[in-house]
Amino acid sequence: MSLLDINFYDEEANQGDSIWPFIGFWLFIAGVMLVLYGTVNLISAWRDFRIFYDSSAMEEKPDRELKKKQMKKYGIVIVVGVVLIIGTRFIQFA
Numbered sequence: 001m002s003l004l005d006i007n008f009y010d011e012e013a014n015q016g017d018s019i020w021p022f023i024g025f026w027l028f029i030a031g032v033m034l035v036l037y038g039t040v041n042l043i044s045a046w047r048d049f050r051i052f053y054d055s056s057a058m059e060e061k062p063d064r065e066l067k068k069k070q071m072k073k074y075g076i077v078i079v080v081g082v083v084l085i086i087g088t089r090f091i092q093f094a
Contacts, residue, residue: 020091028088034081042074 045067 024088024091027084027091031081031084031088034077034084036081038074038077038081042071042078045070045074 048067
C-alpha cells in the first residue's frame with residue numbers, strides 16, 4: 001500500500017497509516033523557524049546591533065552594499081518560511 005493509494009475520507013479504516021500529517025507538521029515547524037531566523041537577522045542587519053561595545057568598531061564606516069545584500073538575503077529567508085507555512089496546509093491533502 002503506497003501513500004498515494006490512501007483514501008483520506010475514510011478516516012477510521014486508515015487511521016495511523018498516513019505520514020503526510022507528520023511531514024506537514026515538521027515543514028510547518030521549519031517554516032516558523034525560518035521566519036523567526038530571518039526576522040531576527042533582518043532587524044539586526046537593519047539596526048546594526050552590537051552586543052559588546054567596542055570603541056574601535058565605531059570608527060569603521062558601515063558598508064551599505066553589504067547591508068543591502070544581507071537584508072535581501074534575510075528577506076528571501078522570510079519569504080521561504082512563509083511559503084513553507086502556507087504550503088503545509090496543502091500537503092495534508094496531497
